C-alpha cells in the first residue's frame with residue numbers, strides 16, 4: 319500500500335517535473351524559433367558578400383548577437399556602427415571577440431546597413447577556412463522578392479506584366495531554396511542568380527504586384543521548377559535542355575511575336591580582335607591572333623550551338639554559351655548572332671538579350687499592353703505549368 323502522503327508527494331514531484339519539462343521544451347522551441355539559421359520555407363538566405371576580410375556593419379535599433387553554433391545570446395544592444403573582421407578563433411565586432419565561426423545578428427525591427435546597403439531581416443556572418451568572411455542576409459521570402467524585383471524589372475511596367483514576372487522570380491527563388499537546403503545559403507546576390515538590391519531597392523508598384531500574388535508560384539506536375547526568365551528573346555524562347563540539365567515541357571521554348579518592339583530586340587557590337595583574343599586566353603584557351611570566327615551550328619531557336627575560332631596558332635571549338643560568358647553577357651547579349659571579321663575588328667549583329675529560356679520579360683510587357691492577364695502570360699511562356707499557392711505544395 320502506498321500511503322496518501324507519499325501519493326501526494328509523488329504527484330507533486332510529477333507536476334514539478336512536468337513543469338520543468340514544459341519550460342525546457344518551451345525555451346528550446348523559442349530558441350529554435352528566434353535564433354536558428356536553419357532553412358525555413360518562409361525565409362531565404364542570400365549571400366550578400368563573399369570572401370571579404372572586413373566589412374562595415376551599422377544597426378539602427380535594437381539587436382541581438384547570437385553564436386549560431388551554440389545558439390547562445392552573446393550580447394544585446396541598441397545602435398551599432400562597427401567593423402566586422404576575423405581573428406584566429408572567431409569573429410570580431412569592433413574589438414569584441416566572439417569565439418565562434420558563425421555569428422547571427424538578429425535585428426529586432428532595426429535597420430541593418432552593410433557597406434552602405436540597407437537590408438531587411440537578419441544577418442549571418444560565417445568565417446571560412448581562409449580567414450575570410452561570408453555575409454548572408456536571412457529575409458522573409460516576400461520581402462526578398464520586393465528587393466530583387468526593382469533590379470530584375472522596371473516598376474513602370476503594366477501591373478499584369480509585373481505580376482507574371484514576380485511569380486517567375488518567386489518560383490525561381492523557391493526552387494533555389496529547395497536545391498540548396500544543405501548549404502550555408504540559397505542564392506547569391508549577383509547576376510548569376512537573382513540581383514538583390516535590399517530594402518533601398520523597393521518601389522510601390524512592384525510591392526503591390528508582390529502583395530497581390532503573395533505565395534503564388536509556378537509548378538509542373540505539382541512541383542516547383544526553375545522558372546527562368548530573360549529580358550528579350552528576340553523571336554523564339556530557348557529550350558532549357560540545350561543549356562542546362564532540365565528537360566520539362568514548360569521550358570522547351572515557344573515562338574514569341576510580342577517582343578519585336580523591345581529596345582533589346584536587336585543588338586550590335588564591334589570588338590577589336592585583341593579584345594576577343596584576350597577574353598578567350600583569360601578563359602584558358604591557348605590561341606594566337608584571330609583570323610576568322612565560324613558558326614558551326616544553330617539550334618531550332620536560331621541560337622548558335624558552337625563556334626570555331628580560327629587563329630594563327632591553332633583553331634579551337636567553343637560553345638556559344640561559354641563564348642558569351644567569357645566575352646561578357648552584356649557585350650555578347652545573346653547567342654543568336656552573326657559574326658564577321660572586318661580587318662582588325664570583329665562585328666557582332668544579334669537578336670535578344672539574355673539566355674532566352676522561360677519568360678520573355680519584354681514579351682510579357684507587350685502582352686500586358688495588349689490586355690493579357692498574368693495567368694495568360696505565364697501560360698504562354700511556360701506551357702503546361704500551373705499557378706499554385708506555395709503553402710499548399
Ligand SMILES: [Zn+2]
Nearest residue numbers: 551574577678
Ligand atoms: Zn520575346
